[in-house]
Amino acid sequence: MVGFRLDVSRIPPEGVHMPRPIRALAAAALAGVLLAGAAVAPAAAAPTTIGGKSAILSHRTSPLERLRVDRVPTPKLDWYRCYGYAECATVRLPLDYDKPTGAKTEIAVLRVKARDQKRKVGSLFLNPGGPGGSGTDIALAAPYFLGDEVLDRFDVIGVDPRGVNASQQIKCFKSVKDQTRAYEGLNVAFPYTKDEEKAYVAASKAVGKACSTTGKPLSGAMSTAEVARDMDVLRRAVGDKKLTYLGFSYGSVLGQYYANMFPDRVRALVIDGVLDPTAWFGSGKSGSILQEDRMRSAQGATKALREILKRCKTAGVAACPLAAGDPAAKFELVAKRLKAKPLVIDDPDYGRFTITYADFISAILGGLYGPYGYYDVAYLTAELLVLTDPSAKTAAREQARVAVVRLAAEARKQARAYDFPYDNGLETFLGVDCTDANHPKYASSWPSRAAKADQRDQYFGRVWAWISAPCARDAWTVRDEDRYTGPFNKRTGNPVLVVGNYWDPATNYKGAVASSKLLPNSRLLSSDSWGHTAYGTSACVTGAVDAYLIRLTLPKRGKVCVGDIQPFEDLLEPEAAVRADSSKSDLAAQGAPRRGQPKQLPPVVAPPVVGSLTVR
Numbered sequence: 001m002v003g004f005r006l007d008v009s010r011i012p013p014e015g016v017h018m019p020r021p022i023r024a025l026a027a028a029a030l031a032g033v034l035l036a037g038a039a040v041a042p043a044a045a046a047p048t049t050i051g052g053k054s055a056i057l058s059h060r061t062s063p064l065e066r067l068r069v070d071r072v073p074t075p076k077l078d079w080y081r082c083y084g085y086a087e088c089a090t091v092r093l094p095l096d097y098d099k100p101t102g103a104k105t106e107i108a109v110l111r112v113k114a115r116d117q118k119r120k121v122g123s124l125f126l127n128p129g130g131p132g133g134s135g136t137d138i139a140l141a142a143p144y145f146l147g148d149e150v151l152d153r154f155d156v157i158g159v160d161p162r163g164v165n166a167s168q169q170i171k172c173f174k175s176v177k178d179q180t181r182a183y184e185g186l187n188v189a190f191p192y193t194k195d196e197e198k199a200y201v202a203a204s205k206a207v208g209k210a211c212s213t214t215g216k217p218l219s220g221a222m223s224t225a226e227v228a229r230d231m232d233v234l235r236r237a238v239g240d241k242k243l244t245y246l247g248f249s250y251g252s253v254l255g256q257y258y259a260n261m262f263p264d265r266v267r268a269l270v271i272d273g274v275l276d277p278t279a280w281f282g283s284g285k286s287g288s289i290l291q292e293d294r295m296r297s298a299q300g301a302t303k304a305l306r307e308i309l310k311r312c313k314t315a316g317v318a319a320c321p322l323a324a325g326d327p328a329a330k331f332e333l334v335a336k337r338l339k340a341k342p343l344v345i346d347d348p349d350y351g352r353f354t355i356t357y358a359d360f361i362s363a364i365l366g367g368l369y370g371p372y373g374y375y376d377v378a379y380l381t382a383e384l385l386v387l388t389d390p391s392a393k394t395a396a397r398e399q400a401r402v403a404v405v406r407l408a409a410e411a412r413k414q415a416r417a418y419d420f421p422y423d424n425g426l427e428t429f430l431g432v433d434c435t436d437a438n439h440p441k442y443a444s445s446w447p448s449r450a451a452k453a454d455q456r457d458q459y460f461g462r463v464w465a466w467i468s469a470p471c472a473r474d475a476w477t478v479r480d481e482d483r484y485t486g487p488f489n490k491r492t493g494n495p496v497l498v499v500g501n502y503w504d505p506a507t508n509y510k511g512a513v514a515s516s517k518l519l520p521n522s523r524l525l526s527s528d529s530w531g532h533t534a535y536g537t538s539a540c541v542t543g544a545v546d547a548y549l550i551r552l553t554l555p556k557r558g559k560v561c562v563g564d565i566q567p568f569e570d571l572l573e574p575e576a577a578v579r580a581d582s583s584k585s586d587l588a589a590q591g592a593p594r595r596g597q598p599k600q601l602p603p604v605v606a607p608p609v610v611g612s613l614t615v616r
Helices: 063-070 135-145 148-153 176-186 194-213 224-237 251-261 277-281 284-288 291-295 297-315 327-340 357-367 373-387 394-414 425-436 443-456 461-466 509-518 539-551 584-590
Strands: 006-008 023-025 047-050 053-056 080-082 086-094 104-112 122-127 154-159 243-248 266-272 343-347 351-355 496-503 522-530 560-562
Touching: 063 224, 086 135, 086 224, 104 135, 104 224, 122 135, 122 224, 122 251, 135 154, 135 584, 148 154, 148 539, 154 224, 176 194, 194 425, 194 443, 224 243, 224 251, 224 425, 243 251, 243 539, 251 266, 251 277, 251 496, 251 509, 266 539, 277 291, 277 509, 291 297, 291 443, 291 461, 297 327, 297 373, 297 443, 297 461, 297 496, 297 509, 327 357, 327 373, 343 373, 343 394, 351 357, 351 394, 357 373, 357 461, 373 394, 443 461, 496 509, 496 539, 509 522, 522 539, 539 560
Parallel strands: 122 154, 122 243, 243 266, 266 496, 496 522, 522 560
Antiparallel strands: 006 023, 047 053, 080 086, 086 104, 104 154, 343 351
């Protein structure tokens, strides 16, 4: 499910005159799933002599995987015009690749054709993450965020993974009523009180059991391996001998699964916002600990927050409203006040808003998803510092109230509501994660596990820990017997470009380092940039990715890019750094942008957290 972001322009606290930016804020409190587990020593391919010179050949697709996918007839994609500037098609692929003539599932595909068909390189497959993100959405948005030369030279292909969006959808409940009742305990950003934890565990069990029964057979056939097999068949269907791929966030897991399942079928594969697949999957004893304990997403978010607060102090009050005094102490004071007592705001125009500690932390995490997230940290904290202080001056309180109400009202408009029509956004995420990966046995163990995660990674440990609660093995019982369990260290025919951002709050930079060590034929590109993923936030990264996709030219070893936006360095009001809108109707109404028009950020998808800043 897409992490909701809204454009907000808030008023700075009294005495601070720097203009507020218009920026993208994730009011619905989410973030992509991540990893940074222990790297497995790469297994070297056997040396071979070619023309008197020693060479290392790539691994080959295993006989079993060749049998599974190659015996499926190449689908004929009956393209038709859609959304003004794209083409759409649907195809029926095997639900179980061990039974190619058995039950099928319908897969939706969207194509934006290359502008220069005479010089076309081939097709570029995209995935926005999630899991559960729509490939057709990101492909339709491609003209808004991909480089012009990439758009000139590639047909851009988006595939909605099985169970997702325009493909045959997973549905874990027979009715919206049943779904709404089961989800009631999940309707918080994350549980913090004992009562909330009890309700969250009960709801997690209900959802897991529903998806393991009513959600079948699709819920047991949504593993990343199945999507990789679908992508290989569709690669053949669009006429490409080898795959060209760009995956963001969880899309990096899909990319790495494909690279290890079909290593000799890779032309160019780029992963940005990288999850270590060994930590995602959780083999051996690690499968009995939390996925967050393996991935350490919260560590990345905490690192980014602390660095912003540090730079705030250095920047001074002209740039950051928290700089007078200790910014970290002020942030902690707001957190403590909201833990002790939620903030209730009555507004004559918008009604009553309740902001809890969990809402605050989730909003901060959402803000960190964008390169201007430091403004969200500084100003939302400053505003709540005033509103939670009974002794604050009336004028300051009113100014802060107006700003926070404006934000909360926008969040309320976009808040997740489980009513008509049936929305399976959470179920698409769980259908992949719970079926794919190993998780602890008992849902009842999540409160203590989440508390320990929060002690280790302050503020954000609970957010990330609770996301996987419905995957507990006493709740989610369905499995895909054909899920891929490794190894994840195959040598691909062409290199994998691994992009890691130092300050990513969702996919810990350590995940990119671990994945680059796992893949023998890979190149790590690091970026000192802000927000979730690096493409579009750094001209250096964007240029390097585009060059590799088009010309197979890798950046130099050890290359470190710098983000175009750095916290508190620009005292003028910045331009909006918004992600390309993934709404197909909105994009269709706008039409494809012309060559040379300014680019936005890719519409990267985060895992869903049901609650949001607001809203009760």
